[in-house]
Amino acid sequence: MRKLQMVFSFCIAASAVMAQSTDSAMFKRIADDVFTNSTGYENLRILCKKVGPRLSGSPQAAAAVQETYKMMKAMGADTVYLQECMVPHWVRGAKESALLVDAKGKTFSLNICALGNSVGTGKQGIKAEVIEVRSFKELEQLGVAGVKGKIVFYNFPMNPTNVETFRSYGEAGQFRGRGPSMAAKYGAVGAMVRSLASNIDDYPHTGTTTYNDSFPKIPAIAVSTRHAEYISAELKKNKTMQLYFRTECEMLPDVKSHNVIAEIRGTELPNEVITVGGHLDSWDLAEGAHDDGAGCIQSMEIIRVYKKLGIKPKRTIRVVMFMNEENGLRGGRKYAEVAATEKDKKFIFALESDAGGFTPRAFGFTAEAPVLTKLRNWAPLFKPYGVYEFADGGGGADIGPLRPLGTTLSGLRPDSQRYFDHHHAANDTFEMVSKRELELGAINMVLLLYVVDQYGL
């Protein structure tokens, strides 16, 4: 048995080597064409500058549907169509404001924004004593006696020592997500979180909070890291500072929106579907250039380059612009829900790019062990294009719901050092994206889709 296995492994390895020299020539053709002829960077400009911020339910989100539909049509996709889904419709309302007020009534204006999906204070705002905590344990120890009637300030900085910034985001992110309801549990009237940003700067970073229905929904904001540091220093001098803030955001009834889906039909195994995508919606504060205009643009590159080079996929390639990743994931859920009903099809593989348009370093995979082994045979071919690792684990929020269908998931992992300077903040703009970095990411995505299509899983 062991011997048979070895022979078997040898055969796989040998056929892989033979295939690889042809593939490496095709890889070069694809890469050269993207670096020379890609329209991605100019399309990203359209998404950022012509369309702009495109929060689910906004007119800009609808415009983004139209624009990307046109882009993929123009690239020559076999079909492009809209997939309807209902999305939350949260609106920020009038620009927020906040003041730190000392005992003498002296005020200091803070850079803040409402957290996504949060309730507003109404025009009159709220004013209360502010109490700083760095953990849920501290909050618990304060209890109702220490928290009731106050505004809880979660001041947990992203840990700078993780090379992978997403890890620090995960650690710090719980306060934005669960913090407001946890504060409400002890009677707080409002919550403020330190922005999830790598550096000390002046941008408040938004993002969703998730209310726990067992507790009152209290208004929740994010404050810039620089002002978080400032407030903390002031509170050390004077424990009874007050905070005033006003947010006029509100959650309106769900509205109709769409995923945009383009296909290149497979020539040999059209019922095996390979999905690739990014999310079309963005936060309302910025242009959503890195998050996730870049991923959308990179995902559609395969259409342009396949049509240009005359590559006909064996399997069906579906490029999806997912709606509503940011504050609902309705698009990703809808896509998987419909996929589950397409009984004649097998959703073998899905790739997402939603970690910024930065220089690529790796792919992550959620796959059974033999599939991961097979994928890793191809890894050396990617090294000349800057992807050095096929890592265990990964995917993306929008493609996650496909996993129960047995789909192998993958996520592009760009370098993450700059991501949280821009994420969900006003400086996530077109100018912050490097054309070559964007293209190099797109190249690696097309290359991965190419081998998966050619050889299956």
Added chain:
Amino acid sequence: MRKLQMVFSFCIAASAVMAQSTDSAMFKRIADDVFTNSTGYENLRILCKKVGPRLSGSPQAAAAVQETYKMMKAMGADTVYLQECMVPHWVRGAKESALLVDAKGKTFSLNICALGNSVGTGKQGIKAEVIEVRSFKELEQLGVAGVKGKIVFYNFPMNPTNVETFRSYGEAGQFRGRGPSMAAKYGAVGAMVRSLASNIDDYPHTGTTTYNDSFPKIPAIAVSTRHAEYISAELKKNKTMQLYFRTECEMLPDVKSHNVIAEIRGTELPNEVITVGGHLDSWDLAEGAHDDGAGCIQSMEIIRVYKKLGIKPKRTIRVVMFMNEENGLRGGRKYAEVAATEKDKKFIFALESDAGGFTPRAFGFTAEAPVLTKLRNWAPLFKPYGVYEFADGGGGADIGPLRPLGTTLSGLRPDSQRYFDHHHAANDTFEMVSKRELELGAINMVLLLYVVDQYGL
């Protein structure tokens, strides 16, 4: 013999594994401290914003000497001293201008700058027919008949298909370097080169040209890539466009300047010297943030972190701010010249960072094969910090002159996708440097110096 070799290799490997787990803990301590406590980013701000552009011979170059002397003193280096060297003193003079003039006298203003070390036109400027070429062969074919009295326009774009942008820079760079004298050989009165930039934009990129003394020195400029495309398109419509340009640059007599050298003395082998550095001078058009403020700042990090963590090197660490890399290399040459006279010392290793403050990907080495093998044993330790490759070949312009002393050379290789958006142009500014990317590069440099110091070569 073969068996002995195997045993020997095994022993090396085994001792390496033992050492590596201690080293990996030390690596983490160093990395954590840099990410948490580095003053590098703020020091880079001083170099870029307080000092500013610092071309050799300028008051700002002298100020940069003083500022970096102070920085390394403050970090607690055992000694900091200046090493005198004479440097070229080229000055740009009044802001340049250029006009493309059609047959009807209609003019179009061009974004240009004089090439470094070039002669000026004088206040009156020069005006002549412009002739476009894409190779030296084309120039040769035109010959005196086609070139005499004209301005030669070298319009050779950087090849976008090389993933490593430095390769394209090397290919296109010959026109900036040798182009003006080659044009003069055939009687041209001026030369204009397409800027060495990855993308189409509005910045002219300067850099040295090198005159061949056999031919007249003619004025030479660089034009922005967007305007290079424009001129080329216009010339297709009308072959006899004229170009006017005025540059008032000139080469003044050499002046005195300095390398800045800081040392941490070795505790066991003080006569074995490990050199690390970047170049302190920059072009006059920008802040020299990526080129090479970043390299200077990264090089001095070892002083701060060693003093902070109480690490005492076995060998002597010398941190060098090299003067005049850009238009003379006098600092690098002087350092090697003096090193050659220090007969009691062995200059075992030199590391340079001069490829921008971007996220690190690799180190390159110029080393004998067994040394490279030894170095590569340590490579896996660097993977958690984003350096995936110890490549054959590399170093840096300033440390190159040490090679005849038997010094192993190394260069940090950051990701190169964005470098030529900024290189030698007005947008090489502090704002374009990411704090975390800068720090991650510095971390890897300290780690490399650490293992070389601990284990020798």
